[in-house]
Amino acid sequence: MKFLITLLVVFIINILFVKSQVQYVNFQPFSNGKCSGNSQGIGYSIQLDTCTTYDRNNTYMFTSSSNQVKWAKYSVENVIEPVCSGSATTTQTVKIGNCIKNTNIAFDESSLPAVQYFYKVSISNQPLINSNSYIKSFMYNVDSCNENEVTNIQYFSNATKAIEKSTSRPSSYYCSASNQPYTYYCSIWGCGPSYTSANCQQINSTSPTLINENNYYSVFCN
Template sequence: MKSLNILILVVFSITCIATTINAQTLYVNFIPHDNPTCTGPPSGMGWIFVTGPCIFFPDQDNSYYFQVNALRAGWKIFNETEPLCKGNFTFGGYKNGTCIPNQSFIKGIETPYSMITISDTPTKYAIPPNSVVMTRYASKSCAKREFQFNLYTTNGTVVTNTLNDSTETFSCPSSGEPTVNYCQENECKTTEISATCASDIDDSSYHSIFCS
């Protein structure tokens, strides 16, 4: 009887642990690098996505659904002809710790190399100091539970958009206010872009922009 009680206790403990892991919110990180081995400090444009909800960009064609299965991070990509995160999709997925080339979630903009990691918090892999960070939320409460993703660019990153031949240089100067220098056809303009729980283009989501 004692052995049976111990066995039941062990099974119950394992079940509780498995339930906790399954219920845990996980995050898929795309840590930017400028080399094919993803070594050295992060450099460029990075992303941190929460798993579970449908994620979309108001001015982009695709919507995404991120998930984690064992030690693999995956995402479903739904194209513009389908309702958000419904219908036919393509799938991408890589093992935790994989360095991948040419990752893009915004049309015309690619990160040369990204290290894919899985974490249990959106801050486990620290965003480099003085990075320009945009945090996206699902509602105007901008509460932690509404977090969808962080998009960040390390200080001084020049982002090239191949669709319109423009560049954007993101910086965090000593004032602590994030700026972007937008250049197209030899004309440039620098703008402060800080925001606190501001509405997106179509009022479907909200964002904050700040220096890390």
């Protein structure tokens, strides 16, 4: 009897542990509709069951059940703290493992894809990031940057181009020979490289996103 009770307790603990684990939905970019070959482009890894944002005007909530991922998009204005309530402007559901077009999938509308991608959707216990990538990593309510506190990541495979909303011009994202992140950025004054490394910096009005002062971000290459 004691043995059965012990097994039951262990079983319950394991279930609670699995449920308490933080999980991420991954959107891994590919150039073809089979999501095969080398992954290249703008990718995302986002914590499930957490209201999050990449830009000033949209928030997202991602959930997963029955081998599917569902997300809801909410339009807000100059968001100070992520809020996912009220009527969603769009919702979408996909099966885990599917390869889908990037139609309506530009979670950071300040840096839009310059070409069409297909995304392979997966779930993992840690963010899934392509190697040799320029990475923006965001953390909420922490005093130090810790991979266990990451809520959402956006990454750019080396030499990936994106259309910057602020200028309507393309920028290219690179990792240097010394593994330092930089962009090749064009404006009305011309084009040139801009080194953008950041290590656990507090969010503010000039940061790559606007959430609140309890949030932190890092920019680095892997």
